[in-house]
Amino acid sequence: MSVPKVAIVGRPNVGKSSLFNWIVRRRVSIVDPTAGVTRDRVTTVVHEGERFFELVDTGGIGVVDSDALEEEIERQIEIGLNVADLILFVVDAKAGRTSLDIDVAERLRHLPAPKVLVVNKCDGERTKAEAPDFFGLCDGPAVLTSVHGNHGRDELIDTVLANLPPADETEPADGAALAADPELHLAIVGRRNAGKSTFINSLAEEERVIVSEVEGTTRDSIDVRFDVDGKTLVAIDTAGVRKRKSIAGDIEFYSLVRAKESIRRADVVLMFFDSTKTVSRVDKQLVEEIYESHKPCIFVVNKWDLGLAADMTSEKWVKYLGISFPTMTYVPIAFLTAKDSKNIRQVVNLAQSIFKQARERVGTGKINEVLRSAIDRKQPPYKANRRPKIYYATQVSTEPPTIVMKCNDPKIFSADWTRYLLSVFREKLPFAEVPIRLIFRARESADAS
DSSP states (O other): OOOOEEEEOSSSTTSHHHHHHHTTSSSSSSSSSSTTTOOOOOEEEEEEEEEEEEEEEEOOOOOOTTTTTHHHHHHHHHHHHHOEEEEEEETTTOOOOHHHHHHHHHHHTTTTSSSEEEOOOOOOOOHHHHHHHGGGOSSSEEEEBBBBTSSSHHHHHHHHHHOOOOTTTHHHHHHHHHOOOOOOEEEEETTTTTTTTOOOOOOOOOOOSSOOSSSTTTSEEEEEEETTEEEEEEEEEEEOOOOOGGHHHHHHHHHHHHHHHHHOOOOEEEEEEEETSSOOOOHHHHHHHHHTTTOOOOEEEHHHHHHTTTTTOOHHHHHHHHHHHHGTTTTTTTOOGGGGGHHHHHHHHHHHHHHHHHHHOHHHHHHHHHHHHHHHHHHOOOOTBBBBOOOEEEEETTTTTTTEEEOGGGGSOOOHHHHHHHHHHHHHHOOOOOOEEEEEEOOOHHHOO
């Protein structure tokens, strides 16, 4: 792609993530006063005027990480700097110039990419007056900004556009392709250390997110684009979730919220399990969220090499997951070893297949033919001496496939019979591996005539 990359860098807690969200006009990166919240590279495509550029948020240079992940964070920063076509060097006007700012400036000085000094948090006249103290840190132009006061964004965008490399003739097409909605959004969810980030890196074929034995390494929800057979897909790497009573502080709270948001905006959810561990309460909470959101899902049993070494079999896991999640027995199950990239392409192909199922539409005639056959085979039981009747059914929407049943009284259909009807629809209609939403509605008087 010829779309230029603009990297936001600086020491910890100067407002890089706030600036990132401010530029793109939506919350993408987690913002928190705690230093070191951002660990991975968070990216998004910005379209301003006739130009596109990819904005990259990075971790704080010189951060002391609570989980001793300084080396991994540094490697992600280094990758971001090496691919950058323009660097936004962010400093904090309120805090004043620090020795770490000087260290960052010295590091950036040797890089070939042009730089723009962003003096952030210029929220008042006093901080604006002290901004010149930073000017010697960077040989590029300086822009004063205040995310809190919403000042300086237009000037910053103009400065960025003026310092981008000349537009390549393919940039509009490439930028539009990057900014366009992908064919498929895959949310990667699961509890901590289940191998989600390793899977993402295998998909992207690069070290896109930090992989560590430390639980909870990923904090943001990170969108990673990749291509399969000429189609653009997005994998959403989410923070690993742990028990609610163990959630400590705002950072983990926002990570949990992001995981739920990722499920809701996904087309297909890959629910990761560690083959060496039993299903936990967290797993059940996540599956419940997937179920209530009516999202197509694949149960992914990862680290399968370790499972095989422990004499585990796929048949045992299939049975175990069926017992653990009885309302999700239609969900396909995949076994893989993400660190060796085994079976990854098959999982992506399966995700595309069930997404296609979720978008299928079936004619009313076919649905009613299957419905009549199901009722002939097993009549809905009486309730309070009343016989449940269904007059006709029709599919009203997709994603998920939604079928409305016109009946005499929705309240008298038992849960057992409803589950039976769902299983028949799943068997006879092209919805074998996706959730189906059934809606019972009383027939209106106009329908009865």
